[in-house]
Amino acid sequence: MPLESGEKLGPITLAYETYGTLNKQKTNAILVLHALSGDAHAAGAGGWWDSLIGPGKGLDTNKYLVICSNVIGGCKGSTGPSSTNPKTGKPYGADFPIITIGDIVNAQKQLVDHLGIEKLLAVIGGSMGGMQVLQWMVSYPEKIRSAIPIATTMKHTPQQIAFNEVGRQAIMADPNWKRGNYYDSAIPAKGLAVARMIGHITYMSDVSMAEKFGRKFREDKEPFKFGAEFEVEGYLRYRGDNFVKRFDANSYLYITKAIDYFNILNGKSLSSIFKGLKAKVLVIAFKSDWLYPAYQSQEIVRACKLAGVDASYCEIDSTYGHDAFLLEVEEETHLLKHFLNTVSNGHNGGAP
Amino acid sequence: MPLESGEKLGPITLAYETYGTLNKQKTNAILVLHALSGDAHAAGAGGWWDSLIGPGKGLDTNKYLVICSNVIGGCKGSTGPSSTNPKTGKPYGADFPIITIGDIVNAQKQLVDHLGIEKLLAVIGGSMGGMQVLQWMVSYPEKIRSAIPIATTMKHTPQQIAFNEVGRQAIMADPNWKRGNYYDSAIPAKGLAVARMIGHITYMSDVSMAEKFGRKFREDKEPFKFGAEFEVEGYLRYRGDNFVKRFDANSYLYITKAIDYFNILNGKSLSSIFKGLKAKVLVIAFKSDWLYPAYQSQEIVRACKLAGVDASYCEIDSTYGHDAFLLEVEEETHLLKHFLNTVSNGHNGGAP
Numbered sequence: 001m002p003l004e005s006g007e008k009l010g011p012i013t014l015a016y017e018t019y020g021t022l023n024k025q026k027t028n029a030i031l032v033l034h035a036l037s038g039d040a041h042a043a044g045a046g047g048w049w050d051s052l053i054g055p056g057k058g059l060d061t062n063k064y065l066v067i068c069s070n071v072i073g074g075c076k077g078s079t080g081p082s083s084t085n086p087k088t089g090k091p092y093g094a095d096f097p098i099i100t101i102g103d104i105v106n107a108q109k110q111l112v113d114h115l116g117i118e119k120l121l122a123v124i125g126g127s128m129g130g131m132q133v134l135q136w137m138v139s140y141p142e143k144i145r146s147a148i149p150i151a152t153t154m155k156h157t158p159q160q161i162a163f164n165e166v167g168r169q170a171i172m173a174d175p176n177w178k179r180g181n182y183y184d185s186a187i188p189a190k191g192l193a194v195a196r197m198i199g200h201i202t203y204m205s206d207v208s209m210a211e212k213f214g215r216k217f218r219e220d221k222e223p224f225k226f227g228a229e230f231e232v233e234g235y236l237r238y239r240g241d242n243f244v245k246r247f248d249a250n251s252y253l254y255i256t257k258a259i260d261y262f263n264i265l266n267g268k269s270l271s272s273i274f275k276g277l278k279a280k281v282l283v284i285a286f287k288s289d290w291l292y293p294a295y296q297s298q299e300i301v302r303a304c305k306l307a308g309v310d311a312s313y314c315e316i317d318s319t320y321g322h323d324a325f326l327l328e329v330e331e332e333t334h335l336l337k338h339f340l341n342t343v344s345n346g347h348n349g350g351a352p
Numbered sequence: 353m354p355l356e357s358g359e360k361l362g363p364i365t366l367a368y369e370t371y372g373t374l375n376k377q378k379t380n381a382i383l384v385l386h387a388l389s390g391d392a393h394a395a396g397a398g399g400w401w402d403s404l405i406g407p408g409k410g411l412d413t414n415k416y417l418v419i420c421s422n423v424i425g426g427c428k429g430s431t432g433p434s435s436t437n438p439k440t441g442k443p444y445g446a447d448f449p450i451i452t453i454g455d456i457v458n459a460q461k462q463l464v465d466h467l468g469i470e471k472l473l474a475v476i477g478g479s480m481g482g483m484q485v486l487q488w489m490v491s492y493p494e495k496i497r498s499a500i501p502i503a504t505t506m507k508h509t510p511q512q513i514a515f516n517e518v519g520r521q522a523i524m525a526d527p528n529w530k531r532g533n534y535y536d537s538a539i540p541a542k543g544l545a546v547a548r549m550i551g552h553i554t555y556m557s558d559v560s561m562a563e564k565f566g567r568k569f570r571e572d573k574e575p576f577k578f579g580a581e582f583e584v585e586g587y588l589r590y591r592g593d594n595f596v597k598r599f600d601a602n603s604y605l606y607i608t609k610a611i612d613y614f615n616i617l618n619g620k621s622l623s624s625i626f627k628g629l630k631a632k633v634l635v636i637a638f639k640s641d642w643l644y645p646a647y648q649s650q651e652i653v654r655a656c657k658l659a660g661v662d663a664s665y666c667e668i669d670s671t672y673g674h675d676a677f678l679l680e681v682e683e684e685t686h687l688l689k690h691f692l693n694t695v696s697n698g699h700n701g702g703a704p
Contacts, residue, residue: 166588193521194525210509214510
């Protein structure tokens with residue numbers, strides 16, 4: 001598979017799961033796109049979006065076939081830096097090529113072709129998943145009947161890059177990282193945990209943290225004076241340590257880089273970027289999301305409108321911060337059901 | 353010196369500088385209180401607030417004596433974890449006791465007494481400096497004629513604690529930290545640099561970062577693919593590496609802990625906390641400061657008003673984020689000159 005950087009990657013494996021059944025006309029497939037730390041296991045026990053995918057749910061598996069694949073560069077079954085490099089017989093490590101959101105979507109396109117689906121009913125995702133939605137809108141406009149970018153942006157801002165960069169610095173500062181060659185030794189657990197803690201702060205809001213933790217001290221306050229004393233400290237350490245068990249540090253580096261490179265405009269004008277797109281678009285943002293603030297979603301809507309694309313916008317009044325896209329189930333369920341009904345009832349895109 | 357924790361610290365050294373001349377009546381002294389990484393060198397070449405302190409400036413040294421001391425726990429001349437522990441003859445390291453903003457202010461009180469000043473014309477500071485101002489208002493209300501807390505809060509919120517905690521985790525994850533005993537070996541430079549980078553993101557705003565860096569690539573883009581490519585990455589690394597040369601990692605741990613413990617209310621009601629305070633108060637906040645958002649300054653004003661304290665509030669429309677308290681020189685100069693004139697012209701506090 002040729003990459004946007006000019007390098008090649010292959011052969012590639014793409015791990016994916018499906019829920020529901022493809023209809024005879026193959027017109028009811030929805031592609032779900034995961035965020036930074038997600039994977040193909042979107043629904044069922046432990047699925048990261050199980051609240052929204054299933055019989056009768058927002059993405060109703062009685063009606064639709066829902067597909068979710070792990071991104072390339074990941075560590076949950078798809079080809080990534082922890083996969084074996086066929087040239088050496090060892091894990092790629094830092095020899096893995098730089099990948100982009102464009103590359104991630106190109107790999108998904110091959111999966112969709114492989115499944116014999118000519119046109120997806122919808123592509124949907126939040127955060128980095130939303131970037132993939134935007135990429136589908138630009139790279140394969142003729143392959144989608146609708147698109148639902150959630151809590152995302154058309155280009156990563158310096159503040160967003162900065163948070164990712166500090167996480168990467170924390171990983172690379174860990175002596176166990178060894179320029180990515182740690183697969184036969186101790187992993188850079190502390191660095192990766194710090195990176196994840198930074199992430200978690202940005203996923204919540206000032207208000208949601210105040211509601212969840214306040215200034216409460218932990219019941220089992222540790223004796224050492226730089227131990228976790230406040231509830232919020234214990235929570236961050238727990239989330240950091242847990243993440244290390246399920247995620248690869250090199251994947252964290254590569255995927256955050258792909259996010260930072262993301263700039264769907266890339267020199268094009270706001271009015272031209274979605275020109276000719278026939279898909280219906282639903283843009284969702286959350287008021288308390290300060291990592292991907294609502295103004296960035298509004299810019300997506302503006303770009304759609306300037307190009308004559310049939311786009312609607314919903315800003316949900318949530319206090320959950322960026323995490324809201326995983327948590328505001330009730331409101332998202334209503335929005336998705338209504339929108340997907342409109343799309344699947346034959347309104348095949350185009351401005352009204 | 354007895355500490356709030358119950359432990360004792362001593363003998364203590366307090367490094368301080370003064371600018372201007374104390375008048376005969378000793379009524380023109382202003383105590384400037386520094387933020388997390390500040391020191392006693394507030395004015396003159398390289399002074400952290402030189403733009404506001406000097407002849408004719410906001411804190412006019414032709415009129416006032418300006419005093420600034422390094423906080424205890426610091427590493428710029430005052431007793432801190434890198435100072436020699438008289439019990440062992442070696443640096444304190446992690447044997448340094450936990451300190452609080454109250455302890456920091458108690459030490460300053462001794463300095464003010466030592467200088468023979470019965471009543472300060474003003475106490476002023478931003479960020480952690482502002483916390484010390486609030487502490488003066490509560491601990492020594494009779495010693496101050498006015499108080500100017502800037503870009504600060506009455507209690508550290510879980511989001512603010514979380515950012516500090518991740519910085520501490522980065523330092524403690526550095527194998528060179530060795531539980532604080534690194535003074536005869538390599539310092540935890542990488543961990544401290546990461547901590548500082550996190551800080552710098554919170555000191556700026558989404559807008560100021562976009563204006564300063566955009567998505568520009570560095571001209572001397574590094575060849576290794578996880579090198580600093582974006583301007584913002586280069587800036588953060590530069591600031592992180594620079595900080596390591598001038599700041600002690602253990603001081604960073606102790607001072608951020610003092611900040612996190614800060615809760616001036618500590619169980620008291622908003623209406624009682626400033627009861628009986630005769631000092632005039634000027635509260636300053638900045639619209640784009642998301643680390644210490646304006647609502648937290650408004651709460652200080654509310655507490656003053658509930659207690660009948662003569663308080664005024666100014667929210668400056670700046671895009672600089674939290675750093676604005678160091679950068680919005682022109683507007684701060686006007687505010688300070690006018691306010692200090694009113695205070696020193698005999699309006700000796702009290703509700704209007």
